[in-house]
Amino acid sequence: MSAVHFRRDFPFFQHHPETVFLxxxxxxxxxxxxxxxxxxxYAEDCAPVGRSAYKxxxxxxxxxxxxRQTIARFLDADAAGIIFTKSATESANLLARAFARPKLCKGKNIVITAWEHNSNYLPWVEICRESGAELRVARPVSGPDFPVVLDTLTDEHTVLVSCTAASxxxxxTIPLAEISALCRQKQIPLALDGAQYVAHHPVDVQTLGCDFLFFSGHKxxxxxxSGVLYVRPELLDEMAPFLLGGxxxxxxxxxxxxxxxxxxxxxxxxTAAFIGLAAAIDYLNTLGRDAICIHEQALARQMQDGFRALSHRVQLLxxxxxxxxxxxxxxxxxxxxDLACLLNGHGIAVRSGKMCAQHLFDALGxxxxxxRASLACYNTAEDLHRFFNGLEDALNRLQRK
Ligand SMILES: Cc1ncc(COP(=O)(O)O)c(C=O)c1O
Structure with a gap:
């Protein structure tokens, strides 16, 4: 299936035909x-769930x-362990409050990494501060270092390792198999932040070997x-309720x-959000996860060639x-x-700033x-051609001064 075909399925591009969405x-x-x-x-089926007997x-x-079953199959997980939340952020907070907080006290620790989004950083800062536990932050220099630095920080007092699956x-690349092997060997529960992972990789929580995985439906x-927190079902009974109500x-x-x-x-x-999320997963399955991966890999190669050609002017982090x-x-x-504004002048949508990872940018100096330019299945080779032309033009204006 061609990229143009993927793109046709997204009405945004009919309304914004000139936009390169990165x-x-x-x-x-x-x-x-x-x-x-x-x-x-909303038009045909609107009714409450879990409360009434009418048709x-x-x-x-x-x-x-x-x-719920569609989402469970997407993760190769048991539907009993799928908790619906409103976002990855809510999932991480639920995990922190419901699973970790009751186990924390002085002498215990939580291990995260310096590559976390604030959503998988601030909940841990807060519950460690409240409980007197220690928050240990692994500082890998690059992807392959993750298992070694996590190994040095974890011990018998570690309540949880919570780590991004993709920054x-x-x-x-973050070596997830090695991280999960390490946690299994040390018998430490492992949570993965899948917010940037699940749209781009087939996910199987059994193979990943994680105890928790969370992501946002909108990505x-x-x-x-719509958000999801997967919990290995045996752990559900260890968790205290987070929100109380009907x-x-x-x-x-x-x-x-x-x-x-x-x-x-x-x-x-x-309800609508989760029915919509299941429709998104059905859509991805119809396209074929392999077809999407092949297409995105071709885009990634083009991206990397483009950045290599500009390496005298642009530093890729x-x-x-x-x-x-x-x-x-x-x-x-x-x-x-300024770069993002000039790119916008070319119809190119990118993100600028610290991307809710201030501590990582500090560490990177x-x-x-x-x-940040980020890819999805609807991007095309032409998009990236326009992106690099726009970037060169922006650099010609800004670097000349
Ligand atoms: C790696 C990662 N984790 C968590 C989040 C939080 O997602 P949300 O804002 O949808 O809750 C994001 C959002 O950008 C993210 O990139």
Whole structure:
């Protein structure tokens, strides 16, 4: 299937035919199939879930249950361990509060890395501060260093390792198999932040060997307001409820919480968002995960060739893997914000700044942040051709001064 075909499925590009959208790491555009699923729910099937016996409500229950199964299959996970949240951010906070916080006290520690998005950084800072536990931050120089630095920081007092599966700043490969082998060997639960991973790689939580994995639906072509926290089902009983309210109790006893994932989904859910997320996953499966990977790898090669040709003027941060989907760069003499504005003048959408990873940019010695171009299945070779032409033009203007 050609890239042009992928692109045709996304109405955004009919409304913005001249836009080169290279900000999918922030949020991905939505295929028509997702928009249709949302519209159908609101127009034809709108009803509460898990609460009522009438026909439309039972239909909504079925759709919602099917959505959970679709998402479980997408991760090769047991549907019992799929908790619906509103975002990766909420998932990380739930994990921190429900699983880790009750186990933390002085003498215990949590291990994360310096490559985390604030969503997988600040919840740990806060619960360690509250409990007197220690937050240990692994500082790898590049992707291959992750297992070694994590090994030196973990010990018998480590309650959890929470690590990004793919950084939102650096495109380096992170050796997930080695990290999970290390955690298994040391019997430490492992959480993976999959926010930048799941749209670009087939995911199988059994092979990944993680105990938790979370992501946001909107970065995987689904609706905003949909997020997932996968929990290895055996661990669910170790977790305390996070939000309290309707729909999370067992029978009539308000103090007996529902078993399994239901205990963590208090209140009326964003039903449409999860039906939309399941539609996004069905759409990806229809395109074929392999076809998407092959297409994105070709784009990654073109990206890396383009940056190599400009290496005298542009510094790419990190060492992007052959299939990297994010490219963050800095250019001597050009402020990232100015570059992003000039690229916008060429119809090119990129992100500039510190991408919610201030501590990483500090560690990289980049006080102004950088510019990030990120890929998705709808990008084309022509997009990247225009991006590099636009970048050269922006550099000619800014670096001349
Ligand atoms: C690696 C990573 N983790 C977590 C998040 C948080 O996602 P959200 O803002 O959708 O909750 C992001 C968002 O950019 C991210 O890139």
């Amino acid at each position: 900000d999918s790491a922030a949020t991905a555009q939505k295929p028509q199939a997702v928009i249709d699923a949302l519209t159908r729910f 439309a409500a039972r239909q909504a229950d079925r759709r919602y249950r099917t959505a 939102n700043v650096l495109g380096d 995987v072509y689904g609706p905003t307001g 729909g999370m109790i067992c029978g009539d006893d308000p103090e007996c919480y529902a078993p399994g994932a239901g205990r963590f989904e208090a209140g009326s859910p964003d 990190g060492q992007p893997a052959p299939d990297a989907s994010v490219y963050t760069f800095v250019c001597p003499g050009a402020h990232p914000f 980049q006080p102004l942040g950088g510019v």
